[in-house]
Amino acid sequence: MFFIFTQRLDRCEFCTSILFNKLKLISMYDFLRSIYHRFRFYLKINWYKTLYFNFKMFPFSTAIKLPVYIYEWVKFNDLSGEIVIDAPIKRGMIGFGQPYEMTKRSLGIAEFEISGKVIFKGYFQSGKDLLLVVKKGAVCEFGNMSSIARMGKIICVQKITLGNFARLGSESQIIDTNFHIMVNTLTNEPYQLTMPVYVGNYNFISNRVTILQKTITPDFCTIASNTLCNKDYSSFGENILIGGIPANLLKNNISRDWEGEQIILEKSLIIKY
Numbered sequence: 001m002f003f004i005f006t007q008r009l010d011r012c013e014f015c016t017s018i019l020f021n022k023l024k025l026i027s028m029y030d031f032l033r034s035i036y037h038r039f040r041f042y043l044k045i046n047w048y049k050t051l052y053f054n055f056k057m058f059p060f061s062t063a064i065k066l067p068v069y070i071y072e073w074v075k076f077n078d079l080s081g082e083i084v085i086d087a088p089i090k091r092g093m094i095g096f097g098q099p100y101e102m103t104k105r106s107l108g109i110a111e112f113e114i115s116g117k118v119i120f121k122g123y124f125q126s127g128k129d130l131l132l133v134v135k136k137g138a139v140c141e142f143g144n145m146s147s148i149a150r151m152g153k154i155i156c157v158q159k160i161t162l163g164n165f166a167r168l169g170s171e172s173q174i175i176d177t178n179f180h181i182m183v184n185t186l187t188n189e190p191y192q193l194t195m196p197v198y199v200g201n202y203n204f205i206s207n208r209v210t211i212l213q214k215t216i217t218p219d220f221c222t223i224a225s226n227t228l229c230n231k232d233y234s235s236f237g238e239n240i241l242i243g244g245i246p247a248n249l250l251k252n253n254i255s256r257d258w259e260g261e262q263i264i265l266e267k268s269l270i271i272k273y
Contacts, residue, residue: 044099046070057083057114065089069271071097072128074110081114081134087122087144092271095125096132100268101170103128103150116140116156125269126152127170138176143201145265148172158194163201163219165258172209174199200234204256220255223247 049070054063056079067085069092087093097110106128116134122144126132131153134140140156143164153173154160160176168174177194184191195213199205203217206225216232223229224243233242233249241251 044071046072046074046097049074049076052076053079058085062089066091068092068094068096069098071095071099072106072110073108074112074130077111077113078115079112081136082117083114084117084119086119090123090271093123094120095269095271096130097128098125098269099128100125101127101150103170107151118142121164123270131155145269147269148174149207158213159196161196161198163199163203165201166199166203166205168205169207169209169225171207172205172211174211176213178213202256202258217242222254222256224250 050066050068053070053076054066054068057063058067062085067089074096085094096112097106109129109131111131111133113133113135115136116138117140118134119139119141121142124142124145125147127148127150129151130148132140133155135157138156139159140154141159141161143162143166145164146162146166148154148168149170149172151171152168153175155173155175155177157177160174162174174197176197178191181193182191183189192213197211197213198216199211200217200219200221202219203221203223205211205223206227208225209223209227210229212228212230214231215229216234217223217229218234218236218238218240220238220240221233222241224241226245227243227247228245229242229247231246233240233247236242236249237252239253239255240249241254242248243250
């Protein structure tokens with residue numbers, strides 16, 4: 001009887017040993033896998049541009065934390081302006097050219113001209129091939145978790161504000177100027193050249209949307225593809241769908257499921273390396 005009990009005990013110890021070794025192997029595999037994915041991620045970053053941009057635009061105490069990651073290729077036309085991060089500094093919290101979309105390849109046409117002031121209120125991401133122009137004296141503000149997808153265009157001559165979770169689809173553009181002075185041919189009076197743009201919080205903006213000067217959108221606004229926005233839409237209230245050329249109210253009581261997608265957004269957009 002004692003022999004049988006001892007034999008069973010030995011078997012339990014043997015099984016426990018095998019299980020422990022398997023757990024060690026799994027743990028080692030997960031560790032190596034995380035190292036591999038981290039290595040692949042770091043290979044996507046343009047380290048030369050990233051280091052240059054951070055140490056050019058921030059004081060040393062901020063730059064050393066590398067709050068901005070630049071992926072792929074970008075041309076710096078002018079970096080004489082100012083960047084302010086009005087939030088706790090995190091590594092890679094601002095990503096230009098970040099590969100979070102289905103399209104993974106870049107055309108290599110991204111350009112930055114920052115002679116004015118850019119304010120980040122938290123995390124921000126842009127897709128590949130962004131044109132970002134902020135002229136001298138202008139202010140461009142990006143809310144927390146705001147973004148603009150691939151081939152986006154932001155041209156700021158006076159003021160552009162994106163609220164928290166204001167997310168623009170691919171090939172969309174925000175422009176707060178007419179570029180050229182237009183006149184009333186009867187009175188010869190000039191039309192206003194520039195006017196501010198305000199995009200509200202939790203705006204879901206589809207692809208190829210154009211947002212022009214004097215546009216104001218309310219919170220929880222959805223904008224359909226290929227829409228032209230050129231006025232104040234706040235009188236329509238929240239949870240609306242607008243669309244058309246120019247945009248008009250299409251539907252009430254509609255909103256993106258922001259709470260349901262929160263985990264997905266954080267996983268794909270917040271860099272934790």
